[in-house]
Amino acid sequence: MTTTTTPRPAVDRTSAPERTLTSTLPIRLVLAIAALWAVSLYVVFSLAPAPTGDPSTTAILIGLAFELSILATLTGFVMRQRWGLLASATGGGVLLVGAALCSLGGHTGGWLVAQYVTGAVILGVSQATFRRF
Known part of the structure; x- marks a missing residue:
């Protein structure tokens, strides 16, 4: 008499809830990352030098990408959706790209x-939080 057993899956998915981009985030988490954004924007904008001339097309596109990522982050956080963390990470990445382009410009x-x-912190915290929640 032989018995056959079915192999168990490597990861037991029954104990953990399924995470999707529309999964709800805890309100404290949303408020903490929103506070990180507020402090970061205050620091960056208060230290920003005055413009010396007309912005380049690249600077305008980076600024537009940054503003759109902030808008998407706010929308995702107000809805407490997990995709807001991706928008937040994108905003941090855009900050890093903008800083790199500024340093290339002198x-x-x-x-x-x-x-x-601030760009690196926002990107890192948003990515780590997205993976955890």
Whole structure:
């Protein structure tokens, strides 16, 4: 008499709820990342130098991408949807790209360091939170 057994899946998916882009986020988490954004924007904008001339097309496109990512982040956070974290990570990435382009253009100083740091922190926290929740 032989017995056959069915192999168990490597990961037991019955104990963990399925995570989708529209999964609901805890309100405290949303408020914490929104506070991170508020502080980061305050620091970056308060240290930003005055423009010295007309912005380039690249600068306008980076600014537009940043504003759209902020709008998507706010929308996702108000709806408490998980995709808001992806929009938040995108915004952090756009901050990093903007800082890199500014440093290639010759900008230096505390503002540039603040933009690099805040972009990296927002990107890292948003990615880590997306993976966890």
